[in-house]
Amino acid sequence: MKRINLLAITLAAAALLAACGAPAANNAPAANNANASNSNSNTAKPVAAAPTKEALMTLEKSGWEAWKNRDGKWTEDNYTEKGFNLGSTGRTDKATMIKMATTQKCDIKSYSLSDDKLQMAGPDVAILTFKGAQDATCDGKKSPSNVWSASVYVREGDKWKAAFYAEAPVVDPKAAPAKPAAAAPAKKEEAKPADAKADPATDALMAIETKAWEAWKAKDAMGLEDFAAKDMVSLSSTEGWTDRAASLKRWGDPSCDIKAVKLSDAASNAWGTDYAILTFKSTVDGKCGGESVPAEWGATIYAKEAGAWKALLTMGIPAS
Secondary structure, X not given: OHHHHHOOOOOOOOOOOOOOOOOOOOOOOHHHHHHHHHHHHHHOXXXXXXXXXXXXXXXXXXXXHHHHOOOXXXXXXXXXXXXXXXXXXXXEEHHHHHHHHHHOOEEEEEEEEEEEEEEEOOOOEEEEEEEEEEEEEEOOEEOOOEEEEEEEEEEEOOEEEEEEEEEEEOOOOOXXXXXXXXXXXXXXXXXXXXOOOOOHHHHHHHHHHHHHHHHHHOOOHHHHHHHEEEEEEEEEOOOEEEOHHHXXXXXXXXXXXXXXXXXXXXXXXXXXXXXXXXXXXXXXXXXXXXXXXXXXXXXXXXEEEOOEEEEEEEEEEEOO
């Protein structure tokens, strides 16, 4: 279960390119021009080259190897400071991941990665989607044999660093549905501390996300069309990563009878001004295909298209 297992299972700001000084005036002495050029070359910060899928998958595999070897140094060196993982209990930050690398008891006999694809979200954000196979036991619990995974890498100076990772178990469509966990007793809504401040960026994305879920509930095809970016992919637990057309078709499943939807525990990270990730917990009162819709931790990567936020990637992880 790679990094997600390290945390009982991320997004950081995009790296900025240092700007060079303006060229010297034409009438300046040649020596001054040379000195200015030398100064600029000495202070310019190195910038990582555009990634290839192969290079990022090599980095990804090194993260899985670090997980296998209980090595927290990889996370320390290769995650952004605001990077995080999303798992069955929600978000796990970088510091916790590093700690769990040595405190969680895992026995990883083998793993392999396949079906990998790279999607660039602008020049500084790269999204990897793939399938992982693993023979692993952590804290006495057998990990899923196969998982659908997503990793996001962002350009940070002269390196590409991990900013987000999540995975969900592969579901056999022919297998009997898993028995849902017993519902926890209802809790009273807790008041927010007086000094708690709203996050406008998170609130704005949450409003878009909520509108999309309400469109799903109402079988509003146009509302879902408006939600999806032109290059959107989404995760199906049985089919894997599907494109926009297949995703919209799946969301329009006529067998779904949804009475109510609640989204909570929202948090977001931005990569520059045009890309961001929203994470949240979904609770649904309803059924699809005769089966109750389970609670999930969701992640949606948003991209701006013509100035409006659109969903570029969506996935859900069964909540525990």
